[in-house]
Amino acid sequence: MAIIEIRIELKKGVADPEGSNTKKTLESLGFEGVGAVKCVKVFEVELDMGVDEAVKAGEEMCRVLLANPVIQSYTVTAR
Amino acid sequence: MAKKALSVKRDVPFPLYDVDLLSASDEDLKRVSSEMSLGLSLDEMKVITDYFRKEGRNPTDVELESLGQAWSEHCCYKSSKNILKEFVFSVKHPDVLSRGDAGVMSFDDDHGYALRIESHNHPSAIEPYGGAATGIGGIIRDIVCMGAQPVGLGDPLCFGPLDRKGELPPGTKHPKYLLSGAVSGIRDYGNRIGVPTITGGFFFDERYTTNCLVNVSALGIVRKDELTNNFAGGPGETMILIGGRTGRDGIHGVTFASADLTSTSDEDSRGAVQLGDPITKEPIIHACLEVNHLGLITGMKDLGGGGLSCVVGEMALSAGECGADVDLDKVPLKEPGLAPWEIWVSESQERMMVTCKPENTEKILEVFSLWDVLATPVAVTTDVPRTRVYWKGTKILDMDTEFLTGGPAYNRPYVNPEVSCKDKETFPKIPSAGEVIPEMLSDLNIASKEWAIRQFDFEVRGATALGPMVGKLNAAGPGDASIVMPVPGSFRGLAAVMGCNPWFTEADPYNGTMSSVEEALRGLVAVGARPDAITNCLNFGNPEKPDRLGVFREAVRGLGDICKALEIPIPSGNVSLYNEGSVGEGVLPTPMIMATGIIEDTRKAVSADFKEPGNRIYLVGKTKDEMGASLLFRKYGGSGGAVPASDPMVFKRISEKLLTAMGKKLIRSCHDCSDGGLAVAVAEMCLSGRVGARIDVPKGAQENVWLYSESNTRWIAEVSKSAAAEFERIMGSDAEVIGETGGDALTVAGSSIPVSSLYESWSRPLWDIMGGTA
């Protein structure tokens, strides 16, 4: 059995209001030196197959459901 | 979970304990209650011991857990029910169709509407997002189990000051965090289930810092011939458990709600906070309403406090001396390894129980299957008035249903509170109206709630005729009641609004509660709706403290008196006690009222924004020297003073006249005078309509009393000159001209404030604190 981690993030240049809002809030709470804050979504998927196969399956999952290629990019890694 | 005091493990392949009460000392009994977190007093433990002595055996842990739930304040109202009986339950009314899990009133010939409000205070203080969300989930289930389609939500919230500086008491979250979480929870749950959030309110005071209040209310519409019972039809029926799986979430939620919050509640009680799942709930609503519509069920009830342990007995008992045999093995679980008592008392969310004749079971399961909602027969009703629960073939609970679900009732000692009065009044030094009015508009208890309101979908279902904000698009001001048109194709409107003045109630519980009710009713009349019913959530302190109970008692007396005098029924209600916080001061006594009214033709509804220049402004009703606990006194350091009283007969007379004038379309805009008095009411009408006004203080009036007193039974009405004569004829001496609309400023008492700066003062504060812009 393999466990893969699928990381979905917004492509460069796509506004990330959740990230920038969080940044503002962190700063207002007194955290200093806060740089860019980015909101990322992670799925962990258990698959009953080998690692290589699982990563391929994960990429297919992104293509058909988990990522919208217009605004999101994805990376799939085995854990 | 390892059982402790006096527990003997039964020789069965799962955790089951017999608890030796029969030979226990008083100390032992107290220890059992505390170690099992039953929340039962010594006297209650003794009653239980006597019961089992008659049964000739010791109870199982499952039985004790079950009693701990059923006899909690939250489930059986043991401290409040005698007081409610004395003052409130006697309010009878022919239009009440049901007093079930939600109250149901007649709406039109074919329909009734359901209403209810309840608290979700303690869970929200620990985890505001989940607490508020599951609060919505619970109130929606109460509406659905009457067979009603939910059509509106309300969410009055009380928190500590948002700009609170300095150290917080241990275990307390900052009010800003709590508010933000609660609003997000309401948004994500209410919006997802597609029920418009149409009313609510924010109340900020230091006394809510360690114990915030999150109340939730809902309205529904039901065909009269589809109104459901919350109990079985008789013996031999199937009980089908609907919805979510059962897990450890929400174990001991009711015993938690019925005790004071302490500084370690945060760590201790996470288990008592449930997580909501609106996307399980939404199809449950559809499917439950469908099986009811198809006439397949005999009863429906939601699993709230106490979970299965409360719902099974109650549904059987109310069916007329019935009992139930429960096969606990059938209950679908979230995870293996739950002890039987955990399954029996779990408060996992999104669950309902329906009862049916056995021949309808398959058809019911088919409907739920289409919606992918779990539905599992778990019990049958019997003609023996006992609740019997089986787990892996072993009987683990066998008790008289009435004993199990009844619970005790107490007449606890109380002392009557001292009330604020005119004799001890100190009138504060205040600046000019030009300064006072903008400052009051900026007070967070008055200022715009737009930051929250626009995160709530208040228009889903496409039936919202008046929302929580009125006036100019995207620059709207505060409204009074909201109106929805719940029957497609009909313009008959259902109006709803919150009313509450915890500061009045603190200073004078009797008059403060009457004022809270009247404020809500005034809001209905202001939009042209005839008051029809109220529901209330009484948020008070620890009833075991005589001074707290005295306040509660006086408040309930006020509630009963005004409703009896006005013949306004209270078909449902909720009591939340033990709101003490960790500092021991207790919350402000907070009788949260939701009032509902009916407007026969919504097309005649009136909103609160001034409509055009050149109209007369009338004060409807009389201003009295009642400055006690007013916003002016709170803001500028006044003390004492009489709290506004309500004269129900005067309210009845004036509101009838106003409704007559509205029916004749004589009134262009109307707004209730409450917090901040006449001055704030007029300012709000200016800023929402972007129309200025000139107000003349009458000769001989005490200017600051006239402007800022919060006397009851008053409205501001805008009437065109052509309609003035007829309006005056209807109103008689109950209305007087106080000015005229026009210009770009509010001119009053020697000051002139531009309408644009009124709008700024009112609209900015919450955005500035919570972030973002209008």
Place this chain on the structure above:
Amino acid sequence: MKAEDVKVCVIRIEGTNCEDEMYQAFRMVGASPELVHLKQLAGKAPDHAKRNLEDYDILAFPGGFSAGDYVRAGAIFAARIKSDIGPQLRKFVESEKPVLGVCNGFQTLVELGLLPAFEGVMSETPTAALSTNDSGRFECRPTYLRNDNRGNCIFTSEIKKGKISMFPLAHAEGKLLSADPRFLEKLEENDQVVFRYVGPGGAKAVYPWNPNGSPSDIAGICNPAGNVLGMMPHPERVMTRYTHQDWTSCKGPEEGDGMAVFRSVMKKLTK
């Protein structure tokens, strides 16, 4: 076809929650709508409840939070539709039967690849996205919309070009984005722009009049054939003037602004 013979499939799954008002809106223009669960179209229902998409004349995707909007607004609904009734849906659109998606319905149409659909009626993967509002918040607001369609869209045939209507909206993801650098030009060339947000009096929309930051203030688009319309604001919520947010302070006809959208499509089908 007579109005009452126009069969409308208002499709739903768990979490779609504006189907009742969508149903009522079609009722108000005389059509025969039906609330149909996706499983009924996919053959995953008892026989008496099974339905065929091809038996309907209009398909409407209501607003809401289909499947909780988990993963991405509309994504799960779209994935299930594709796997359950993908070919039937493609056929439905190819035969130029009208399809309306409002709010979450619009998000679903984009995720399905039915909009903007520059090439073919239904793209394999989405070619546009409805992204999080610039404010980062759920916004429940009134909007002014200008009809910018030049006659292609079947749902606006009864609305004069340039006419400004008031529709409310309520969403957290309504900013229409595309990776195609010529996205806006193509929409214009194909007459696919239907509604734009405008300010009071038709002025350029700035926040909050453009409540989500959608480029070029686009609120609704149709496919090149004009039979599929997706829009964020809710015409079905303003079928009478008494649900316009400012109806107490202005004069106007009894009919609400949203009625024209439904009347337009009915006119085409019933003539």
